[in-house]
Amino acid sequence: xxEPISGFSKLTKEEKINWLTKTYLNDDPKAVDILKQYWNxxxxxxxxxxxxxxxxxxxxxxxxxxxxxxxINDELFAIPMAIEESSVIAAASKAxxxxxxxxxxxxxxxxxxxxxxxxxxxxxxxxKLELFFNxxxxxxxxxxxxxxxxxEKRGGGIKSIELRDRTTEIDNYYQLHCSFETVxxxxxxxxxxxxxxxxxVLEKEVxxxxxxxxxxxxxxVVMSILSNYVPECVVRAEVCCPLDDLSDEPNLSGEQFxxxxxxxxxxxxxxxxxxxxxxxxxxxxIDAVVLATGNDFRAIEAGVHAYAAKDGQYSSLxxxxxxxxxxxxxxxxxxxxxxxxxxxxxxxxxxxxxxxxGHPNARKLMEIVAVAGLAQNFAAIKSLITTGIQKGHMKMxxxxxxxxxxxxxxxxxxxxxxxxxxxxxxxDVAVQLEKLRQ
Numbered sequence: 001x002x003e004p005i006s007g008f009s010k011l012t013k014e015e016k017i018n019w020l021t022k023t024y025l026n027d028d029p030k031a032v033d034i035l036k037q038y039w040n041x042x043x044x045x046x047x048x049x050x051x052x053x054x055x056x057x058x059x060x061x062x063x064x065x066x067x068x069x070x071x072i073n074d075e076l077f078a079i080p081m082a083i084e085e086s087s088v089i090a091a092a093s094k095a096x097x098x099x100x101x102x103x104x105x106x107x108x109x110x111x112x113x114x115x116x117x118x119x120x121x122x123x124x125x126x127x128k129l130e131l132f133f134n135x136x137x138x139x140x141x142x143x144x145x146x147x148x149x150x151x152e153k154r155g156g157g158i159k160s161i162e163l164r165d166r167t168t169e170i171d172n173y174y175q176l177h178c179s180f181e182t183v184x185x186x187x188x189x190x191x192x193x194x195x196x197x198x199x200x201v202l203e204k205e206v207x208x209x210x211x212x213x214x215x216x217x218x219x220x221v222v223m224s225i226l227s228n229y230v231p232e233c234v235v236r237a238e239v240c241c242p243l244d245d246l247s248d249e250p251n252l253s254g255e256q257f258x259x260x261x262x263x264x265x266x267x268x269x270x271x272x273x274x275x276x277x278x279x280x281x282x283x284x285x286i287d288a289v290v291l292a293t294g295n296d297f298r299a300i301e302a303g304v305h306a307y308a309a310k311d312g313q314y315s316s317l318x319x320x321x322x323x324x325x326x327x328x329x330x331x332x333x334x335x336x337x338x339x340x341x342x343x344x345x346x347x348x349x350x351x352x353x354x355x356x357x358g359h360p361n362a363r364k365l366m367e368i369v370a371v372a373g374l375a376q377n378f379a380a381i382k383s384l385i386t387t388g389i390q391k392g393h394m395k396m397x398x399x400x401x402x403x404x405x406x407x408x409x410x411x412x413x414x415x416x417x418x419x420x421x422x423x424x425x426x427x428d429v430a431v432q433l434e435k436l437r438q
Contacts, residue, residue: 009054016057034058048346064292064349066356067092071104072371079372080353081288086400088284091379092372098248102241105374107367113159113232114336116191118176118199118224124216126165129174132212133163136205140176143201144194151190156181158194176202179232184362186295186338188226195224228299229306230334235363237370238330239378246327249386258327260385261320265329268316275316278377279308282317282331285376289369293357294343294350300335307334318377331374335366401429411436 002023008016017035025031035058040046050056062082067089070077079096081089099105122129140161148157157180164175176198180191199221206212206219246254268278283301290297308314320329339362343350354360357368398419402412415432422428 013050013057016055020057045348052343052346062291064353065089067096067372067375069093069100070096070368070371070375071100072367073107074104077358077368078356079289079368080292080356081285081372082292082349083284083288085284088288088376091383092285092375095375095379095382098378099239099241099375102239102245105237105239105371107235107237107370109363109366110234110236110332111232112181112363112366113179114182114187114191114226114230115232116178116180116195116224116226118178118195118202119222120174120176120199120202121172121220121222122174122216123172123218124212126167128211128216130163132206132209135209135211136202137161139205140198140201144197147190147193147197151182154183156183156187161198182338182362184339185341186299186336186362188296188299189341191226192224195226199224228303228336230303230336231307231310232334233336234332234334235366235370236330236332237367237374238328239374240326240328243322243325243327252386254327257385258320258322261327261329261381262322264381264385265316265318265320269319270315272314275308275314278380279305279317281380282333282373282377285372285374286333286335286369289372290337292350292353293337293339293365293369294347294353295337300337303334303336318374329374329378331370331377333370333373335369337362337365337369339365398424398429401426402433405430405433407433 005019005023008019011019017032021027021031038059038061040049040059046059049059062084064080064082066078067081068078070079079092081092083089141158144158151157159179159181162177164177166173166175176195178191178195178198180187180194182190203219203221206217209217243254243258247257249257252260268275283304286300286304287297290300304317305314308317317333318329318331320327322328338344339354339360344354345351357365360368398416399412401424402415407415411433414436415429418432
């Protein structure tokens with residue numbers, strides 16, 4: 001029977017590995033070899049990676065690739081992507097090439113507002129609380145000056161502080177709903193520091209404000225935390241071209257292609273089961289760039305999917321239409337990103353990715369990431385309405401299947417050539433390998 005361990009974080013890396021392999025991996029020396037083969041030979045770099053998080057025993061690698069030829073607002077970009085899925089970078093690159101000859105991608109940052117909240121319980125008069133808030137709001141701003149002064153020098157800071165009554169949902173529940181501008185940082189630590197200061201001042205001022213009676217002086221702060229739902233931190237990316245230039249399929253006119261494309265998007269707008277997979281494809285592109293640039297892809301995922309359901313039903317993030325013979329396809333998506341702070345100044349590959357992109361500020365990075373999502377979605381829909389998604393995907397997945405079967409270099413070369421004109425499947429690859437080996 002396995003026993004819990006105390007003080008695991010205080011063990012050395014070797015001791016952690018020894019405990020793990022003895023307790024969960026049957027003391028298998030191969031497990032130790034697997035963990036150690038991913039250690040970086042540069043000890044300084046390995047230590048840096050270990051200090052990113054707790055209880056590190058090895059490094060988990062993802063492919064770091066480049067999708068070239070993205071023309072964004074008449075500027076050419078090669079976009080770094082960190083992702084393991086076979087076809088994502090190929091699909092993004094194909095979409096970039098397609099739209100580069102049709103005017104490229106146009107983008108616009110709509111706003112960059114981020115949100116945080118102090119959640120609290122108050123059982124007294126709502127009218128008195130509103131009067132108290134009028135007294136409180138300037139004191140909150142004043143108390144946060146030591147936190148905000150450097151951010152304000154860069155053009156950021158606290159934008160607004162509102163009192164929100166949520167007592168219809170939860171008894172006696174109110175919020176300080178606050179908005180922030182964090183310029184080129186994602187801003188989580190800045191926002192949370194401000195909110196905790198607000199909570200401290202709220203509790204202090206409640207105790208001394210003359211308008212409250214003794215019972216009303218009790219306010220219970222439940223928590224103070226930023227929100228990853230940022231419906232006002234939004235960027236738009238768009239492509240458009242005349243219908244006559246739209247199709248590169250030999251058996252489809254531009255108008256026929258547009259009809260099929262618009263119908264596919266409409267299904268994703270109205271059918272949640274389709275919309276989830278549709279948006280997952282968008283996030284293939286978005287997450288890969290977010291991860292490569294050292295941003296928080298979990299926060300982005302959560303905020304984007306909440307945004308997709310903002311009208312009461314989960315729906316497509318992308319939209320398309322034809323007007324006056326012009327095909328338009330666009331996305332509006334919330335992206336709270338940063339290009340300073342966090343891993344952006346620590347992780348060597350993140351720093352390199354930022355350099356490849358020309359050291360963008362946060363607004364420019366929002367535009368690039370949105371374009372990656374739009375390109376990915378265009379490529380996916382184009383495949384779905386023409387050849388089908390599996391043909392291209394399985395061709396890209398072929399190398400993974402061959403590696404699973406321990407194919408030799410010679411076998412790989414022969415089967416890559418064979419599948420240029422044949423349909424890839426796990427079972428057929430096994431059959432063809434067996435034929436070669438006989």
